[in-house]
Amino acid sequence: MCFYEQSLWTCGYWRWGRFREHCPKEHRLGETCGMKLIFETHRLLTACKFCESIGLKQRRIKQLLRKVPRLQQLHLVATQERNEEIIAETVTEIRYLRQEHD
Structure with a gap:
């Protein structure tokens, strides 16, 4: 359950962005757990x-x-x-x- 940014276009298409924050389930330094949660959504006013x-x-x-x-x-x-x-x-x-x- 690590947190990532998300880009959201006006048409509804979205994409994962940069990594933002580790979750408490992290086992090794520098690795993520594999589950992605949204830290912040950037709404873009353009078409994808x-x-x-x-x-x-x-x-x-x-x-x-x-x-x-x-x-x-x-x-x-x-x-x-x-x-x-x-x-x-x-x-x-x-x-x-x-x-x-x-």
């Missing part, structure tokens, strides 16, 4: 790195989707296919990031 990355990728998808009608009018098939591949890859990356976030 996962949410920022997801937001960037979603904006990229919107940008590519806006190009689709113009590419169809100009009959640029190869470019349109490449955009579809990029969109599919980006959707997969977003799915992976959401799994990591949750």
Whole structure:
């Protein structure tokens, strides 16, 4: 039952921070017991790195989707296919990031 700092982002994602205090169950000098308790929570007013990355990728998808009608009018098939591949890859990356976030 050693105490650690905790970082908490606005989206609900959290992470353990620095070690703060030993518990009375400590057996050897410099070692922790393995149980983590919160000493202090730092509430951060920003989005976590996962949410920022997801937001960037979603904006990229919107940008590519806006190009689709113009590419169809100009009959640029190869470019349109490449955009579809990029969109599919980006959707997969977003799915992976959401799994990591949750």
